[in-house]
Amino acid sequence: MKKKFSFLLVLLLALSTFLAACGGDKKTEGNEEGSGAGGSDEKKEQVLNLIESSEIPSMDSTLATDSVSFNVMNNVFEGLYRLGENDEPVLGMAAEEPQVSEDGKTYTFKIRDAKWSNGDPVTANDFVYSWQKALNPDTGAEYAYIMYDIKNAAKVNAGEVPVEELGVKATDDKTLEIQLETPVPYFKALLSFATFYPQNQKFVEEQGDKFGLEADTVVYNGPFTLSEWKHEQSFKLSKNDSYWDAENVKLKEVNFNIVKDTATGVNLYETNKADIAGLSAEFVDKYKSDENFKTRAETSVFFLRLNQGNEVLKNVNARKAIDSAYDKKGMVDVLLNNGSMPAYYLVPKDFVTGPDGTEYREAVGDFGGFDAKKAADYWAKAKEELGKDSIELELLNYDSDSSKKIGEFLKEQLEQNLEGLTVKIKAQPFKQKLELESKGQYDFSFAGWGPDYPDPMTFVDMFVTDGAHNQMGYSNPEYDKKIEQAKGELLDDLDARWQAMVDAEKILFDDQAISPMYQAGVSYLERPYVKNVLRHSFGADNSYKWASIE
Structure with a gap:
């Protein structure tokens, strides 16, 4: 949640399964669901074969923060609801x-x-x-x-x-x-x-x-147990015969192969070893006329964390320069091409409506945008204030195929439009990347968040001073006050509470605490015999309790 889903969303990035969050994506996309690999015998056995883009970071529900863990836990554990x-x-x-x-x-x-x-x-x-x-x-x-x-x-x-x-x-x-x-x-x-x-x-x-x-x-x-876990390779969910509602759980097994690049996932689909495969840009063009091609909007938002523990990124003009210096629409259209949309905000579109029935994003509007000249002006001010002519920053990135391409795009755009900047890229496996962010051991990072519950608060409370998911040293007392009011004294005044959350998001972008990149969409191939996999807009990505192979 999506924590944070986390939100946290390598899955979505690799377009294999997820956003969290505290929240993302929420969280990872539910498009890596699959089913019995080849023949009808397997399908009768109710076996679903899926692709996951990351190892499970944690199976302790009190410690998990990411979409991969939440997705598995949602199917092997159960809360009050x-x-x-x-x-x-x-x-x-x-x-x-x-x-x-x-x-x-x-x-x-x-x-x-x-x-x-x-x-x-x-x-x-x-x-x-x-x-x-x-x-x-x-x-x-x-x-x-x-x-x-x-x-x-x-x-x-x-x-x-x-x-x-x-x-x-x-x-x-x-x-x-x-x-x-x-x-x-x-x-x-x-x-x-x-x-x-x-x-x-x-x-x-x-x-x-x-x-x-x-x-x-x-x-x-829960409906399933985690019956097999080969770290960094695969894991398996098996039907839990002890589950109170086992008679309504049709699937016998849900198998996950951990695959970090899209081409391998597509190959598994083509060879009947996966029933759903997420598609990156080049595969969207190849398969968009396929009868099993699908696309879906998500509520996960990906953004750059700008760590204010870094001397350069502590400077607001440097942060504003970075946000203005890359073409979000071009990035989405060319590199993703999967239903994602450029994001100029934190709280996603088509997620929640306010007390008056107006969709949140429609009422609040966008912040910022690509403007190379404005970026250069901000950058010149930042360098003057910092007393630097040349600057080097390291981008902490996921190690999935599509995120590596986005990292290279960011490097090229930022170095081209911000004179004197050198960007180095540090790609890390999902779990290690989360750990580095939690410790604040990075300059700026490619991050994502999926909602954990249906309210703007699951996004906006991430960045309160010393918040567990702040992870970038941001602090603004006015922002903190708005969040505190919306969580407390304004709960009896829904209109005022809503406005407090709107105001908090505006403060976040006045400070340019983050640089939003895109709201995720997913394009994928799904076999027609996969039925009733529930995809969620908050919390865990997917529920397999009611899924079946027909």
């Missing part, structure tokens, strides 16, 4: 809709009779344990902030009060009570997000440091 058709939250571990207090601050859930894959019952305490773990400052969970709507959550995460004072408790094995700081209009959808999944305390503690590192050091309560 999961997303169904049209992204509507449907009951998961919750046996029935909760009792909600008159003030909208207290939710009481009954936990259904469900089992973990090791046979243990799923209990209310599994939620209490997991949520306390995520917010315990010793855990270091980047996504802890997404739980701050729960009473005392921020204080627990700051170490100001013990975890036992978190506003969640198991009144008995099957009753979970949640107290909120303020009413949250999208709370049920939020509860479908990975950070809110339960964890089996006894099992987790038995595994110790090994928890989440291998397929057999995790226990599952």
